[in-house]
Amino acid sequence: MKGVLLVNLGSPDSTNPKDVKRYLDEFLMDERVIDLPWLLRALIVKGIVLNTRPKKSAEAYQKIWWDEGSPLIVLSKRLQDKIDDHTDIPIALAMRYGSPSIADGLKELHEKGVTQVLLMPLYPQYAMATTETIVVLAKELQAKHYPKMQIDTLPPFYNNPAYIKVLSNSIQEALKDKEYDHLLFSYHGVPERHIRKSDITNSHCKLDKSCCVTPSPAHEFCYRHQCYESTRLVAERLNLPENKYSTSFQSRLGFDPWLQPYTDRTIERFGQEGVKNMAVVTPAFVSDCLETLEEIAMEGEEIFHENGGKDFTTIPCLNDREDWVQTLSTWINQWVNKP
Numbered sequence: 001m002k003g004v005l006l007v008n009l010g011s012p013d014s015t016n017p018k019d020v021k022r023y024l025d026e027f028l029m030d031e032r033v034i035d036l037p038w039l040l041r042a043l044i045v046k047g048i049v050l051n052t053r054p055k056k057s058a059e060a061y062q063k064i065w066w067d068e069g070s071p072l073i074v075l076s077k078r079l080q081d082k083i084d085d086h087t088d089i090p091i092a093l094a095m096r097y098g099s100p101s102i103a104d105g106l107k108e109l110h111e112k113g114v115t116q117v118l119l120m121p122l123y124p125q126y127a128m129a130t131t132e133t134i135v136v137l138a139k140e141l142q143a144k145h146y147p148k149m150q151i152d153t154l155p156p157f158y159n160n161p162a163y164i165k166v167l168s169n170s171i172q173e174a175l176k177d178k179e180y181d182h183l184l185f186s187y188h189g190v191p192e193r194h195i196r197k198s199d200i201t202n203s204h205c206k207l208d209k210s211c212c213v214t215p216s217p218a219h220e221f222c223y224r225h226q227c228y229e230s231t232r233l234v235a236e237r238l239n240l241p242e243n244k245y246s247t248s249f250q251s252r253l254g255f256d257p258w259l260q261p262y263t264d265r266t267i268e269r270f271g272q273e274g275v276k277n278m279a280v281v282t283p284a285f286v287s288d289c290l291e292t293l294e295e296i297a298m299e300g301e302e303i304f305h306e307n308g309g310k311d312f313t314t315i316p317c318l319n320d321r322e323d324w325v326q327t328l329s330t331w332i333n334q335w336v337n338k339p
Helices: 017-028 038-064 071-086 102-111 128-145 161-174 192-197 217-221 223-238 263-272 290-306 322-336
Strands: 002-011 091-098 116-121 150-153 182-188 245-250 277-281 311-314
Touching: 002 017, 002 071, 002 102, 002 128, 002 322, 017 038, 017 091, 038 290, 071 091, 071 322, 091 102, 091 128, 102 128, 116 128, 116 322, 128 150, 128 192, 161 223, 161 277, 161 322, 182 223, 182 263, 182 290, 192 223, 217 223, 223 245, 245 263, 245 290, 263 277, 263 290, 277 290, 290 311
Parallel strands: 002 091, 002 116, 116 150, 182 245, 182 277, 277 311
Antiparallel strands: none
């Protein structure tokens, strides 16, 4: 029997600083998020971050929290329910951090008699801190608790024509009645060393202007390349002039170099250079969350206005759009019907 496990990032159980602290502990202690030796990682996370950040993060979550709970969890559940209506196999939902956990999701499917699982990380682009950590944990749990269960994994879909079409449609609809001077594609940032660590050739990734556009086997696991490729394909589909769009990276943490250009500084620069109307889309996320609803829609807009900008449009994530539901359901049904 086949079943599906949708996996998103996760969220604290509430905006209480204690819940936020518990969530950040699990998230930041993941060796694929902060890829430092355990002792050093624990010193940074448990000794510094968890004593300073939970209260501030809790206040940020309070700004975007819905009556039903965390927007990311609520939207993920809505997506799960809609996909369930379009398929005939069990559809479970899990979060990499927080609840419901991947262990909970696998248990739910096992109890329903599922022996073959399609693991669907809800990330278009591959990264150590997203797709890889989900796949590794899911297979560890499967090997330990369900040795007879088979797990297949949905590959990154950053360049899948169906995904590009849905993403392009969402942008086009959001900007239909708006005049904008610039469209910014803002992706979640990662440390530059993550890109080099993911380079299976150990030589291709130079993090310059050429490596991401030069064909290489490294692109299969290169987050930076996949982000730029998503931007290129959408711009091509929407016939965007080269001077009307760009790519940036948000949410950096710590003092190590992260992927550039940084989103906050890019928004600031556009305002200072006289851009009056800009829009931002966040294609690293398929569900709206703290990084889109607070960091971009609130903080980003404030930065833009403070630097002379006028109209700031945040384009919603795909969430539970009907064409996105249909696309995921089609991928699932194609997998179900494979011999």
